[in-house]
Amino acid sequence: MFGYIVPDKGEMKIKEYELFRAYYCGVCKSMGKSLGPLCRFGLNYDSVFLGLFLSSLNNETVDLKKENCIANPFKKKWVVKNSKSLDFSADINILLTYYKLLDDWKDDRSFLARFAQIIISPGFKKALMRNKEAQQHIKISLEQLQIIEERKCESMDEAADPFGQMIKVILRIGCQEENYKKNKAIEWLGYNIGKWIYIIDAFDDIEKDIKKKNYNPLLFQFKYNNEEVEEFKDRIKEEIKFNLIHTLAQAASAFELLDLKNKNIIENILYLGMEKKTKTVLEGRSCNKDEKPL
């Protein structure tokens, strides 16, 4: 995924921050252990959220240990260990990263992407064996996405739908409990988060997509007429913001119906972190610049 689902660290309590960081390190370690150390470069905030959310939802008793790692060789940090949800999230992350790299290779003939793809492919195969069902759904969604791109769909809602469906299914598979009603709320949360990621990413990519003449639903929906990029962004900003905030509001309304652990951290992400991210992306600061590893 892309790393948009971040907490607002300044608004966290120290203990919440420490736990969030332990989850962050936990996903990273899990990727390293089961998929090979090079896969760890694919670590991002979205998969940390996925792991944290599922672990909280599945009511896991987390196993915390202090460990060293390559990024922090001298100082031991808390790490969440032996969590099924984190392992699942690490696997999903590799599956998605692999497909994204494949896409980059096809679109831009980026050799870097091709190279990275080959490097993580042993990890990809392992993750695939463990998550056949999820992989099937991911594949179907990405195929639908491609069809939409090829026919130059003019509706951002329609274009974002497959991605929303994909996150929805991933959350449902990752939730181990079979509770029909609970699942409905989880699915709605997943669908809306997926849509939010897709649309915010589309906005973030406007400039790049114009340059490279790639498909971007926003260019079609709002009839880009070769104006200046900034002008175009200003023209559509308010409407995009309204939609993104409403998507988050819907996700939050679903979250309110769930009973889970770590409510404060997840609330921070849903209400503060993602809202802030929406504003920073719309105001034009690139996501890569303010995403730092912990």
Place this chain on the structure above:
Amino acid sequence: MRNPYEVLGVREGASVDEIKRAYKELVRKYHPDQYRNNPLSELAEEKLKEINQAYDYLMKQHEQKNTGYSSQNSSYGKSNSYGSNTTLYSQIRMNIMSGNIQAAEALLNRVTVKDAEWHYLRGLIFMRKGWYNEAVNSISIAVNMDPSNMEYRDALNRIAYANNRYQTYGYDRRYSAGGMDLCTMCQCLICSDCCCECMGGDLIRCI
């Protein structure tokens, strides 16, 4: 029944005032209006029921007469009286209400004359699917075609209201939003001082 204190999110043995405050906040959060045109309306209703039960239980425990809240709740979400509709439209509405979106969509596509209500219903279907941009566009068309219809306007306002609520909740949750900061306090004092001086008095001597 779950521990009623837990349901209301207050500590055991909380005072009546605390319980009332928590209850009010929760009713606002899970109010059916927040979940209208949203596939989770049933779940929210259940949650509200649980909250009402917990509240009633605790209030009884405190041996006090119930305040008006629980009596209000019985009316939530049931007042759906629509005017004169063609049978097809009411069928579509039924399908939307029961969450059968595909059937509603199929019926809608059979309608040939696209009037304001058609666009409105199309908007509701989009809402249910989570296609908010399309929903807002469709409902706006309905409002433009029939500006006097309050139902259409309401639907549009509710979408904006949800955004507002989400952002207010986030804002209130921030640590910095809690109290007055020093700067606002100074401003207030200076303003008050000016006002007082205008009227011939003086609040702060040195300014």
